[in-house]
Amino acid sequence: MAERATREETAPNPAARRVQAAYFTLLIGNTLAASFIWGVNTLFLLDAGLTNFEAFAANAFFSVGMVIFEVPTGVVADTLGRRVSYLLGTVTLAVTTVLYYLLWVAHSPFWMWAIVSVLLGLGFTFFSGAVEAWLVDALAATGYTGGLERVFGRGLALAGAAMFIGSILGGVVAQATNLGVPFLIRAGILIVMFVVAAVVMHDLGFTPAGRAHPIRATKEVFNASVKYGLGRRPVRYVMFASFFTTGVGFYVFYALQPYLVELWGDTGAYSIAGLAAAILSGSQVIGGLVAPWVRRRFRKRTTTIILSLVVSSLVLLALGVNRNFWIALVLLTVWGLVDAAAGPVQQAYLNDMIPSQQRATVLSFDSLLGSTGGAVIQPVLGRSADLWGYPGSLVVSGGIQALAVPFLWLSRRQGSPADVATDESPESPEEITEQGPPVG
Template structure:
């Protein structure tokens, strides 16, 4: 009897909403500042979150390949709820650290597993060729959720910077029943002998043996780290300009509506522009956005820079992820996608405390400029090798 695995798509969208309807996202740096933390301490907490993901990312992806995507998605949604309980129940650097560690571990169990579940569900129904369309829609739903949450979170923060965290706990909880009712799709192969060496073998295959996959992962991770960093930085820059929590939340709403809309057309734009132009243009815009932001001392100029940056993000994220999926075997796809997330978080764990330290030592603008130059150097040093892998695929 044929089972309709496409029913998983709606549940994955609910999980995406539970993870991305982030009332706390546009105001968390302001929350840290209000709690007496320096920029360095605030970015240390974000680094701790990333380190937690780095430690658990690949093992969690491996468990998804062994025990099933459903198992890890259930665990991830439960931990995601507990993390916000910590934020709601206490205050101070150490309780925030416990919350970030829990949220990081929870995120590691969802990251990669959700995209792998989507691809395998479509593949089981003979629709794998529609992955980019649905992944783009999934990404757009996330961004629209984050957009609406930005305005709501900003409004709640006007009342109290603690209030968004109370509501966030309830929102995180809705992902649990969605994960519990997923159907595990069949895969072409299942790994039969779990072990740490198997994890290392997949990592070695992805980053050492498979040249095409290696440069796809490295380049995608550099761009992913750049967009992640800007998500935390811009709220501090807007606060520096003197904007209120409501305006910052509203800006988050506008930016995510913009990126969500662009993402819906990412597949068509990539086909129209071609792979090379798509990659080069988004790379220059994303890394150059930091440098432009560092030179900008007026909100009138900074806000358009931010908008263009987020438009490029809306194209780059689903397109680069699709390149990876298309060259990755089904039985290790979740692990490989987790390797990508691991690389992003590992780079961010280094960049974030550095950014906070430079910001406290010099200024926010100088930190933007310096980090932007670092990202641009990393992107330009790898983009040629990455583009060669796309030519091999086309050939």
């Protein structure tokens, strides 16, 4: 009876269920749109006449765009509202996706790909941090008493299902038509999501600060990012780790497409390229569902995060020395599972260390550091693929990703209450002060 009462107390109320339903809808739509090109993106760039180095340099310019625009778009999220930020993101991504298609049609020079890639990065910065911050604040406003891992885990599982469908369909559509059609489908879905978000997404538990002078607002957002992000030791070290993990993650995800096609032995097998994204999406579904279970196996969240990173790095090394297609599929599945299971745990850990008013800002700043890693690391790994092939670049990827482990260990050493927290409530400013000086 006591267990039943506990379950009833933590069950979402109708308002919290509506918030979660809206979040899941947005997540599914965004992922479905994006995943239509994930399975074929690298092949698309190579088909446009780019080299491996240029293809991953184009991806790096996407990361550069995220670095440039993270703080300014954080101003939008924290002053005009998370809903406005999301709507601007869908429009920007739809337009730039169509431009990508036109560059492919014209076999445009690399400098044009670089410019449009930066604009794609702008589109994604409107999303980064804003939707996640909107969810956490809205749940708090509606009296949700469950754990964040549960919501993030379900979201990850649903996004994985959408990614599975989109990546498979993207590969099949590309093989049946051409590599450009998935990009047009993606743009169409984004327009639909604009309409959906305009109806279901409303800022709850957060009052936009209103219009402010752009330069002054950007300075305030940057200062808040430093104070509540880099200025707090446990948060800072997680951000530093994201430089390595995000940079490597970007590269590996797209390098797996030509890597599997190469192992399969048929350069025109676009559906095989989509298989990489499909396997990762399936792993994401399972990993997202088991994330709360994984969290309960360890007292501290950082234990889960660090162990998953070590295993992930070892799997990348194994992928690099492997030459068998079927073994590669098994290793790829393991890689996706460990990353997906730890993802919601890290999200909850970071969110629980950030005050509500600065949440979108700090999460965007975390994304900024990750994007910086993508801008720096992807061209390096792309060049390593030109020199030593995709297997050699995966070995290098595993080594670079392992550099994040010491930073996560340092975050663990700070003893933040968020490391052992079991509910969704972020630390209050008073709790932040009680933890001691933020820098040092």
